[in-house]
Structures are given as C-alpha cells and as structure tokens.
Amino acid sequence: MEELRSRALALLTCADVDEKVLGAGLLGDGLPLDADHDFAEPAGIPGRPPKPERVPHTQLKQRSMRTLEGRAALVHALAHIELNAVDLALDIVWRFARMPEAFYRQWAQVAREEGLHFGLLRTHLRGMGYDYGSFPAHDALWEMAEKTKGDILARIALVPRTLEARGLDASPPIKAKLVGAGDHRAGEILDVILRDEIGHVAVGNRWYRWVCDARGLDPLTTYAELAERYRAPRPRGPFNVEARRAAGFEEAELVALSAGDRAPPTI
Numbered sequence: 152m153e154e155l156r157s158r159a160l161a162l163l164t165c166a167d168v169d170e171k172v173l174g175a176g177l178l179g180d181g182l183p184l185d186a187d188h189d190f191a192e193p194a195g196i197p198g199r200p201p202k203p204e205r206v207p208h209t210q211l212k213q214r215s216m217r218t219l220e221g222r223a224a225l226v227h228a229l230a231h232i233e234l235n236a237v238d239l240a241l242d243i244v245w246r247f248a249r250m251p252e253a254f255y256r257q258w259a260q261v262a263r264e265e266g267l268h269f270g271l272l273r274t275h276l277r278g279m280g281y282d283y284g285s286f287p288a289h290d291a292l293w294e295m296a297e298k299t300k301g302d303i304l305a306r307i308a309l310v311p312r313t314l315e316a317r318g319l320d321a322s323p324p325i326k327a328k329l330v331g332a333g334d335h336r337a338g339e340i341l342d343v344i345l346r347d348e349i350g351h352v353a354v355g356n357r358w359y360r361w362v363c364d365a366r367g368l369d370p371l372t373t374y375a376e377l378a379e380r381y382r383a384p385r386p387r388g389p390f391n392v393e394a395r396r397a398a399g400f401e402e403a404e405l406v407a408l409s410a411g412d413r414a415p416p417t418i
C-alpha cells in the first residue's frame with residue numbers, strides 16, 4: 152500500500168489541479184506512515200498547470216472593487232494562495248523525515264482543509280464568470296519554501312508562522328473590501344478560511360516550539376535570528392491579535408511583533 156509521505160510527494164508533483172486537490176482531500180485516510188524514509192527530491196516541484204501565468208508580485212495590476220473583474224481578480228489571488236498552501240502542506244509531509252507521527256497526520260489535515268478552501272473559492276470564481284488561471288499570479292509563498300527546504304525549523308518559522316500567519320491579519324480587511332462591494336458569498340468563504348487558518352498556524356506554532364525544545368533553543372530569539380538569516384519580510388500591522396493569540400502566539404511574541412512593526416526598515 153502507498154504510504155502517506157510518498158502519496159504527499161506524488162500529489163505535490165501533480166500538475167493537474169483537480170487531481171491534486173481531490174488527492175489532498177483523501178490524504179491520510181488509512182495510509183500507513185514511514186517516517187524514517189529519506190526521499191530524493193524529484194524535478195518539477197511543485198507541479199503546476201500552464202495557467203495562471205506566474206509573474207513577480209510587482210507586476211500584478213491593482214483592479215477596482217467596483218468592477219466584477221476587479222473582485223474576481225482578488226478572489227483568484229486568494230484561490231492561488233490556497234493552492235500554494237496545499238503544496239506547502241504536502242511538501243512538509245514528504246520532505247522532513249524522522250518526526251513524530253502526529254506531525255505528519257496534522258499537516259495532512261492542513262492539506263485537506265487548504266484544498267477545501269481552494270475549492271470554495273474556485274466555485275465562487277466560476278460563478279463570477281472566471282476560473283482559476285484567468286489572471287496572473289505570483290509565487291512568493293513558494294519562494295520562501297525553497298529557501299527553507301534544508302531546515303525544518305526555518306521552514307516552520309518562516310512559512311506557517313510568518314507568511315501564512317499574515318493571512319490572519321489580512322483576512323478581515325479583505326473581507327470588508329469584498330463585502331463592501333456587495334460580494335457577501337466571498338465574505339462567508341473568508342470566514343471559513345480564517346477559522347481554519349487559525350488552526351493551521353497553531354500547528355505551525357506547536358511544531359516550531361517542539362523543534363526548538365528538541366534543539367535546546369529559545370523560540371523568541373531563534374525566530375529573530377531565522378528571520379534575519381533568510382531575509383523574511385517584516386510583518387506589518389495592523390495585526391489580528393485575537394486570531395494570532397488563538398493560533399498560539401505567546402504574549403512576548405505579540406509584543407515583539409508590534410515592536411518590529413515600529414522599527415525602521417533595515418537596509
């Protein structure tokens with residue numbers, strides 16, 4: 152029988168979006184686990200369809216929420232983030248060996264829920280007369296995954312706890328923008344995503360602290376060192392402190408986050 156981690160790798164390399172999301176939805180159902188196997192990284196990670204065209208984020212157009220196209224472009228951007236999140240969860244399952252079983256099971260659950268989010272957004276996008284691939288997109292999330300693929304501590308610190316946690320802050324104003332433009336269904340979907348993303352960031356926080364404990368590291372100072380070493384983007388407020396607290400950020404981390412937001416940019 153195929154094992155959980157090898158199945159995650161196969162889905163990650165899959166370029167068919169429907170197959171990837173369907174497979175992610177079934178990931179972990181009765182699959183055995185081989186936590187000790189070291190896989191050779193194949194070419195073509197992650198598997199991507201021909202569209203959307205990937206461009207630098209600076210090349211993406213800002214569209215007005217007063218137009219259907221503008222609202223659809225924003226929903227498309229959210230869908231692309233969720234598909235990237237599926238890939239990120241699949242990647243962490245196969246890439247890092249010799250972790251506790253709960254680690255793999257929890258990230259498989261994250262992959263399933265991210266696939267559900269993508270499906271909700273894509274269905275809504277189709278109802279607007281568009282589809283996934285109708286607009287260009289950027290791959291900033293995956294770029295950080297590439298930079299941190301050699302160290303599980305850096306990966307967890309700088310992807311779920313930094314880039315994905317930023318979604319907790321961004322969700323309320325994005326919802327307000329879409330609902331204010333009359334797209335109430337998008338607002339409902341964003342409520343589902345925010346609820347689940349709190350849990351996903353909590354998984355990142357849990358395992359970040361577990362690895363720090365295993366290595367005898369202080370979580371707070373280690374995070375600052377990793378963010379500087381990998382040149383992670385500095386989180387900018389306003390912060391969704393309630394959601395971050397629910398996701399397991401400690402008070403000292405929230406204080407440091409606010410202090411970093413007030414600090415002058417580094418050169």
